[in-house]
Amino acid sequence: MKLMNDRTLLIIFAAFVLAAPLIFAPTGAAYPDLLQRFAIYGIFAIGFNILFGLTGYLSFGHAAFLGVGSYASVWMFKLLTMNIIPALILAVVMAGLFSLIIGYVSLRRSGIYFSILTLAFAQMSYNLAYSVLTPLTNGETGLQLRLDDPRYLDGASVEGTLPSTNLFGLEMKEVFWNPNILGYDLQFNYGYYVCAVLLIASFYIAMRIFRSPFGLMLRAVKTNQNRLRYTGINTRPYTLTAFVISGMFAGLAGGLLATMDPLAGAERMQWTVGGEVVLMVVLGGMGTLIGPILGAVFIKYFENIFSKINEGVLHSWFAIMPEWLDNTLVAIVSPFVGKGWHLTLGALFMIVVIFLPGGLVDGAKRIGGWITGANRRKAKAEAE
């Protein structure tokens, strides 16, 4: 029994994404900047999942492609035009080229060697961007827009302010509709909807890949690569394609980050960023369609919320309790919030890997099965 078919899933997903400024309003996350990050990291995680979820190849180096995407699109903003279309195209193409080279080398090995190789490449790109390639990347300061950039298509800006990114004249930052619904002040901006449309498109592509013979082949690689080899199939073209596709998604995400804020720094290439996308995919549920997006939203949301909680906020939460209990609770909880968010994230991640290898999606399924009694029926069927 399938819960729903793909078309319904896609429609529900699209509706949800498009209505996100409304849906997230009660959670306090409905401001454009954060929503845009949800969508961008969602795209990043979807792409990563095509590699890790389907083939089982664990890459720690995808931050490099994110960084390449950002640099490529900022260069487009500097040289050509502030329109985001050429920037995004170049970001995807450059990230694709990079991932082709890195993937070609790294995929000669598998398992732990692959992870370490990608890690080494990411660190290498980071160091290169930081030091040697300074003419291209502007080193420590990061690549920024300047007033005297040529921008051949736009012409030089006259008014003496930096132009902002746009899509055929629609400025990304511009809020086009600012209604007040149910007492919430909602903001709909163009930037989010560009990201949202791309997120839906990415989701659709991922879905097609999951259902295709190509996707099936990737799953076979994960299950038993040796058996595939013995049957005379060369698996490398398949894994390399998956690697390049995921690299292009990462490049798109990097390009979109640059459209939010036309600035690219080397720290975007550091391997901890690559580690973060691993956390997102595993937390959400690797190898599932919706899991990576869930993981991305979860991490970005709680990062935003948790890091704002300080002791004062905690005291106001526990104010109804007696003072000694209030103080103890604050003392217990405060290391995990505010600056300690990464501690919570690490602990949560460990718990998920240990007890719930399928991630949040698997957890939801188990709880769902528990409520509807599907688990009992299944156990019964197995017993018979």
Place this chain on the structure above:
Amino acid sequence: MDAILLQLLNGLDKGSAYALIALGLTLIFGTLGVVNFAHGALFMIGAFIAVSFSKLMEISKITIDPDKVDFLGNPAKIKTPYVIEWFGNFGHWLVEWSVPVSVLLAIPIMILIGIIMERGLIKHFYNRPHADQILVTFGLAIVLQETIKLFFGANPIPQSSPDLLKGSVDFGVLVGFAENTIIYPLWRLVYFCFSAVLIASVFAFLRFTTFGMVVRAGMEDRETVGLLGINIDRRFTIMFGVAAAVAGTAGVMYTPINPPNYHMGMDFLVLSFVVVVVGGMGSLRGAIAAGFLLGIMESFASMPLIKDAIAAIGLPSIDQIIIYLVAVVVLLVRPRGLMGKAGVMEE
């Protein structure tokens, strides 16, 4: 010639740290078959044992100096560490030699931490895929590093070596060069000697004791050793503790060279992994050789002479990325690493 020798020496201390961490990683991988991403965190915990010990030694009784006032006119305070008040000269000695003394402290603590880690967490991951092992130890590394950050803050905490070992030694004179050509900090020499002794003792332990023999046999064929009625799991657990102790003491002794901060573990881990892979997964000798090799190559690549030579042929400077370049080349030319055995983690 003297410049080459100087770079060789410069590479040694970093190489020693790489080799020690890589040795521990390889021990764990060779015995238990687990890839431990939290190994860098053990190095860092070792460093913070030294920090805590020296802080402990510096807890002072504050008395007021009757004669002097500070610039605001308040009476000046004299801090006397309690250990000095209690033990006199021995106390002085403890404060000054806090870093080497904390090695003694670190060994039992690290063995204990290692055993708790193995029994409490990693034991449950033997039958799960390598990716899961990487993920869970990666999570553990984050937790450990953030916990340290919580207690010690994000800034590096400088540690000093004992006064006796603080200066530099004119190494050139010892080997027959002119004076003042090769000046080398004494503590780095100590660090190198320390790591050489540590490495030698780990090898001797494996080579010449019955315990070590059983462990080596278990590394070859765990099942058969188990069938002979030997509790190989317990011995492997102890080896995990030993590996943790090696990483921890390496961290303790490294504190005067580089002030410890909470993310030093991760920084060293990435490089140590590269070292292990270059040396060959599962080969102890390979790990040591590759550790020193990469440390030395790193220092040579930053040598002005070589930098100029590389710039002369039109290439950008490579001192930042030499290690990764070497790793990529080695893996492409000789995929199992310099001294890797056939069949170990080929897939």
